[in-house]
Amino acid sequence: MRVVILCGGSGSRLWPESREQFPKQFIPLLENKSLLDLTIERVLSLNFKTIPIIVTNKKYSFLVTKTLKKHNLKADVFLEPESKNTCAAIYLAAKHSLKSDNLLIMPSDHLIPDNKEFIKDILDIESKLTPDQWITLGIKPTMPSEAYGYINVTQNIENNLCKVIKFIEKPTKKTASQFILDNNYYWNAGIFISNANKVLNSIKEHAPDIAKHCDKNFENIKINKENNEFNFSKDLFAKIPSKSIDYAVMEKEKNIYLYPFNNKWSDVGSWDAIAEIFKNETSHKKVIQIESTNNFIKSKDRTIATIGIKDLIIIDSDNGTLICKKNNSEKVKSVVKNLLDQNLVEAKEHSFENRPWGRFENLLDNQYCKVKKIIVSPKKRLSLQYHNLRSEHWLVVRGTAHVYLDKKYLVLNKGASIDIPIKSHHYIENKQDKDLIIIETQLGSYFGEDDIIRLDDPYER
Numbered sequence: 001m002r003v004v005i006l007c008g009g010s011g012s013r014l015w016p017e018s019r020e021q022f023p024k025q026f027i028p029l030l031e032n033k034s035l036l037d038l039t040i041e042r043v044l045s046l047n048f049k050t051i052p053i054i055v056t057n058k059k060y061s062f063l064v065t066k067t068l069k070k071h072n073l074k075a076d077v078f079l080e081p082e083s084k085n086t087c088a089a090i091y092l093a094a095k096h097s098l099k100s101d102n103l104l105i106m107p108s109d110h111l112i113p114d115n116k117e118f119i120k121d122i123l124d125i126e127s128k129l130t131p132d133q134w135i136t137l138g139i140k141p142t143m144p145s146e147a148y149g150y151i152n153v154t155q156n157i158e159n160n161l162c163k164v165i166k167f168i169e170k171p172t173k174k175t176a177s178q179f180i181l182d183n184n185y186y187w188n189a190g191i192f193i194s195n196a197n198k199v200l201n202s203i204k205e206h207a208p209d210i211a212k213h214c215d216k217n218f219e220n221i222k223i224n225k226e227n228n229e230f231n232f233s234k235d236l237f238a239k240i241p242s243k244s245i246d247y248a249v250m251e252k253e254k255n256i257y258l259y260p261f262n263n264k265w266s267d268v269g270s271w272d273a274i275a276e277i278f279k280n281e282t283s284h285k286k287v288i289q290i291e292s293t294n295n296f297i298k299s300k301d302r303t304i305a306t307i308g309i310k311d312l313i314i315i316d317s318d319n320g321t322l323i324c325k326k327n328n329s330e331k332v333k334s335v336v337k338n339l340l341d342q343n344l345v346e347a348k349e350h351s352f353e354n355r356p357w358g359r360f361e362n363l364l365d366n367q368y369c370k371v372k373k374i375i376v377s378p379k380k381r382l383s384l385q386y387h388n389l390r391s392e393h394w395l396v397v398r399g400t401a402h403v404y405l406d407k408k409y410l411v412l413n414k415g416a417s418i419d420i421p422i423k424s425h426h427y428i429e430n431k432q433d434k435d436l437i438i439i440e441t442q443l444g445s446y447f448g449e450d451d452i453i454r455l456d457d458p459y460e461r
Contacts, residue, residue, distance in 0.1 A: 016320030138186030381429035390444030399436035
């Protein structure tokens, strides 16, 4: 069996913690571990001999690489130039596998607390799997949720497998209330097991356009052997239709079975789900509640005080705060859409951003200037670049900066500074074993990240 991890989602339902630039699968939500950390721990527990395949967006490549290094795990990493949903991702992973491989396909952002029971069930499923089947994990509903898709199955359970009648898109609460009264309905966990050859044949039959364009992309794949990274042509990839595996294949495929998973599971898809996991615990001692009950409050640094409120979710992030009634957090997507419609950066970005070379934090951003704290990781450098609309001033506050500026090389120690004029070609490098910290002040008419013209880039962005 070979594991395929789908790691491309943007996690907008967990705004303001999860943003497009730093989505939920990478956020340390649980005991300083991310959901991807927990997924990789689950993969390691399975102890399969074949290395896993991870399919993610190219802009998350360094986050995936960092996580893999932390767990000392090798993987084949497929880097999508843009998101094309799950059908294309699964086809490409199956195409890369041996036709005889059984694939365990699972998202990177689900919480399954009991790894032992999960492993036991997966091994049981593999022992039952035939080459012409798909098997999906089903979760017995505990409430009439509108957040999940549902699967209708036959009553007869043979060998702990139920024959799937149909997949049902996320229903209304009224319809979901009827489903949970019927033992033949399960939540769709989005975890599938099938033979690689069967996966390819199913997608070729039910989504031939996706298969055809994926085949063309596969013929032109470029491999970075150092990191086991597989890159695709941006133009060719753009032609792949974007559809979920459920919509493109599962709703049409005939030979699908459901295996009831009877242990704890959460897709961690909303703040209500997280509040349930933490049982309304507040995130730190600076949360003070007076005559307030049944609230879930999360904040990293800010002191939050409540008086006379109940049944609320309060999430305070660096540059955005969410306040909503419990059982309403599914509507967070509407908040994000509203922010996008108003072209507000808070929809996609934090006041900080992780980069392959380190990270930066915005300290001040107004019409006159922008001030950043830049942290360059050991033995890393930024791309050779220039800006058309801004100049920069760098002040070294920790470490030693090696600076390239218009064909000159300079070394700046703590307390030294340098001006970077508009359109000057430049980069900064940290050759030391500790973080390099710089305060950057930008002056000009525009301070957006898209005014970075890269001339060379160690990270192939």
